[in-house]
Amino acid sequence: MYAIVVATNIGIFVLLALSLNIIAGYAGQSSIGHAAFFGIGAYTSAVLTSTLGVNFWLSLPIAFVVTGLIGALLGLASMRVKEDFLAITTIGINFVVVAIFQYAPIFGASLGMSVSKPSLFGVKMDNLMFLILVGALIAAMVIFMRIIEKSWFGLALASIRNDEAAASSLGVNIVKFKVLAFAVGTAVAGLAGGVYAHYMTFIYSSDFAFLVSISILSMVVIGGIGTIRGPIVGAIILGIAPELFRFISDYRMIVYGGLLVLMMLFQPQGIVGNGSFLVNKFEALFGKGRKKSVVS
Amino acid sequence: MLKLQDAEIFYGQMEVIKKVSLEVKQGELVSVIGANGAGKSTLIKAMMGLVKIKHGKLFYEGEDITDYPAWKRAELGIGYVPEGRRIFGDLSVEENLKMGAYKIKDKAQIKRNLEKAYDMFPKLSERRNQLARTMSGGEQQILAISRALILEPRLLLIDEVSMGLMPIMVNYCFSLIKELNQQGITVLVVEQNANKVLKIADRGYLIETGQIMVEGTAESLRQNDVVLKAYLGE
Numbered sequence: 001m002y003a004i005v006v007a008t009n010i011g012i013f014v015l016l017a018l019s020l021n022i023i024a025g026y027a028g029q030s031s032i033g034h035a036a037f038f039g040i041g042a043y044t045s046a047v048l049t050s051t052l053g054v055n056f057w058l059s060l061p062i063a064f065v066v067t068g069l070i071g072a073l074l075g076l077a078s079m080r081v082k083e084d085f086l087a088i089t090t091i092g093i094n095f096v097v098v099a100i101f102q103y104a105p106i107f108g109a110s111l112g113m114s115v116s117k118p119s120l121f122g123v124k125m126d127n128l129m130f131l132i133l134v135g136a137l138i139a140a141m142v143i144f145m146r147i148i149e150k151s152w153f154g155l156a157l158a159s160i161r162n163d164e165a166a167a168s169s170l171g172v173n174i175v176k177f178k179v180l181a182f183a184v185g186t187a188v189a190g191l192a193g194g195v196y197a198h199y200m201t202f203i204y205s206s207d208f209a210f211l212v213s214i215s216i217l218s219m220v221v222i223g224g225i226g227t228i229r230g231p232i233v234g235a236i237i238l239g240i241a242p243e244l245f246r247f248i249s250d251y252r253m254i255v256y257g258g259l260l261v262l263m264m265l266f267q268p269q270g271i272v273g274n275g276s277f278l279v280n281k282f283e284a285l286f287g288k289g290r291k292k293s294v295v296s
Numbered sequence: 297m298l299k300l301q302d303a304e305i306f307y308g309q310m311e312v313i314k315k316v317s318l319e320v321k322q323g324e325l326v327s328v329i330g331a332n333g334a335g336k337s338t339l340i341k342a343m344m345g346l347v348k349i350k351h352g353k354l355f356y357e358g359e360d361i362t363d364y365p366a367w368k369r370a371e372l373g374i375g376y377v378p379e380g381r382r383i384f385g386d387l388s389v390e391e392n393l394k395m396g397a398y399k400i401k402d403k404a405q406i407k408r409n410l411e412k413a414y415d416m417f418p419k420l421s422e423r424r425n426q427l428a429r430t431m432s433g434g435e436q437q438i439l440a441i442s443r444a445l446i447l448e449p450r451l452l453l454i455d456e457v458s459m460g461l462m463p464i465m466v467n468y469c470f471s472l473i474k475e476l477n478q479q480g481i482t483v484l485v486v487e488q489n490a491n492k493v494l495k496i497a498d499r500g501y502l503i504e505t506g507q508i509m510v511e512g513t514a515e516s517l518r519q520n521d522v523v524l525k526a527y528l529g530e
Contacts, residue, residue: 152398155387159395162384165346166440168366169376170447171399226386 004127010239011134012196017219017231018141019188024217025226026154027181028161030087033094034189034216039208041067041190042197043101046113049198051106056118060194067190068183075182079175094210101205112204115197130199137195138232141188145228157181211253218256222263224273233272297322297482298343298374298451303352305335305342305506312338314506315352320451320484325477327514329490329527330503336486337379339503340455343484344376345369356451371399375449379456379486381436383443385429389420392428392439396446413442434465441472452476454485458492470496490527494518502527 020034044066045059054062078089101107108114117124125133148154156177159167168174197203215238223234238259242252269276298320305313312335320326330336341347343354345366354362361369370376384392393413397406414421417438423431428439437457444452454473458466466489474496477483487493494500500517502510510520517523 155391155395156398158387158391159384159398162386163378163382165341165344165366166376166378166382166384167395168346169344169370169378170395170443171367171370172395173365173367 001127004131006239006243008127008131008134008199010236011131011138012192012199013216013219013239014138014232014235015134015141015192015195016189016216017223017235018138018145018228019185019192020216021185021220021225021228021231022145022148022157022188023181023185024220025231026148026157026161027178028157029178029181030083031090031182031185032087032217033090033092033097033210033213034186035208035210035212036090036094036097037067037071037186037189038193038196038212038216039097039101039203039205040070040186041193042203042208043107043113043193044190045194046115046197046203047106049118050113050115056198057120060191063194064187064191067193068187071186071190072179072183075179075186076175079178091210091213094208094213098205098209101208107205110205112202113197114202117201118198125198127199130195134195137191142228142232149228153177153180214253215256218260220270222259222270224270224276227270227273230270230273234270237271297324297357298484299355300339300343301353301355303339303342303349303354305338305347306350307338312506313342316503316506316508318501318508320482323477323480323482324498325474325483325485325496327493327497327500328484328486328503329488329493329500329517329523331526332488334503335506336488336503337455340376340453340484340486344374344453370447370449373448373450375444375447375452377440377444377452377454377457379459381433381440381460383428383436383439385427387428388425389428389431389439390424392443393420393446396443399447409446409448413446417442433461434468437461437465437469438472441469445476449481451482451484454483456486456488458487458489466492490517490523494523 016034016038020031023029023031041063045063048054048059048062049056074093078086081089103109119125120129156167156172159172160174160177164174219234219238220231222238223232224230238256263270267276272278300316300318302315302317303313304311304315316339328336328339338347342349345364349362353360356372356374361372384395387395393410394406397409400406400409419435420439420442428436431439457469457473461469470492473483473485485493494514494517497514499512500514501508502517502523510517510522518528
């Protein structure tokens with residue numbers, strides 16, 4: 001069914017947006033190459049299942065770990081650069097990774113990679129089962145992020161985002177926490193990649209191009225960076241829009257870019273970020289006291 | 297307690313601290329005064345480990361800490377109050393203080409130290425759940441100081457406490473620093489307001505374009521011609 005296909009696709013992007021939120025929202029690190037890790041996870045699990053014959057359900061955790069390790073390594077390598085330079089570095093990483101997918105024979109080079117649909121208890125997974133899998137992963141991710149927000153880890157990330165120098169003067173090991181944020185965020189993106197590859201049954205390097213990174217970032221920012229609901233809402237809105245308005249779909253990037261500019265001008269917190277117009281109205285309506293989360 | 301030996305610090309090619317030696321003894325309140333851009337902030341950041349010392353050495357209680365990262369220095373008992381009241385604006389007052397207790401493992405002790413801070417500054421207690429950035433400048437400065445105190449540092453580095461504060465808050469902050477020092481915390485304070493800081497300090501250094509020009513007791517600095525002319529406005 002068409003709706004299930006769209007919903008699964010959006011679900012995968014919800015996962016990607018949530019995972020980028022840990023790096024860009026919680027830790028405040030401007031990473032604009034998130035699709036690279038989405039791709040690393042996708043290709044890792046694809047190589048595992050179709051070339052090495054590993055079971056799909058085993059390939060997912062491996063993709064998670066491998067991507068997280070590569071993310072941590074690249075995060076560590078980019079520790080020397082900050083803000084705009086980090087953004088540019090991560091863009092560079094995205095291009096390099098895509099080029100590797102495109103030219104390395106092991107990744108199918110310019111032909112892309114085909115993988116077969118996995119099965120669960122001997123039954124070939126259909127679209128509905130994929131939707132349920134993605135839904136379960138999103139639920140797990142939301143619970144995980146709630147735990148982070150309430151933990152010292154979340155507090156330390158927030159302090160780094162606010163002021164690195166002050167945080168380190170209080171004993172926070174900046175490098176350790178940044179690398180951890182990169183590791184966790186990229187690992188989840190890798191997991192999403194593994195699901196994506198087996199859901200689509202065909203992946204190609206451009207599925208993970210820089211433009212995809214921009215889409216993910218747009219979802220986080222438009223929804224509300226630093227919150228849990230924000231990236232979810234952002235991914236749903238930007239995921240549904242091209243389906244509802246077919247004519248937009250060709251101009252997707254123009255729309256995203258325009259939306260980003262408008263958001264920055266009028267609602268930098270995002271549509272449902274803390275202190276945004278909608279959230280303020282909602283809280284005023286229902287008389288809820290200002291709910292304070294770790295991040296705003 | 298803290299000893300800086302022939303420190304040289306560069307920003308790119310430019311040498312901003314030129315062979316500076318400086319010492320803070322246990323129990324002292326020492327001030328570094330100088331104009332904007334003289335290198336005061338750089339110097340104190342280097343002591344906290346936020347800026348790299350290219351040549352020279354830094355000792356803390358006899359231990360060579362020149363290459364220690366900031367967080368390791370914090371573990372050793374060095375506290376830091378950054379300039380411009382750099383509190384964590386997105387966090388509540390309580391969360392700011394909790395971050396101050398980041399290195400303390402014992403939950404009961406964290407609670408105790410937080411309560412101590414609230415007792416000392418009742419204003420903060422009233423505003424526990426308020427976002428730090430919504431407080432006034434003076435309150436933010438108090439928060440920055442109490443955040444550094446939670447870890448119970450033995451040496452407190454304070455960068456430009458008076459910057460951008462109302463005169464009444466400036467006076468309050470200086471008397472607070474004096475009080476902390478009398479309670480046994482060794483203090484190094486970097487300050488543009490020479491007049492005020494030399495009234496509470498034991499000793500002082502005058503720094504100009506990255507070099508120490510004059511050093512001595514606070515009293516002798518206040519009588520010094522160079523200091524008088526350039527910083528005390530006489």
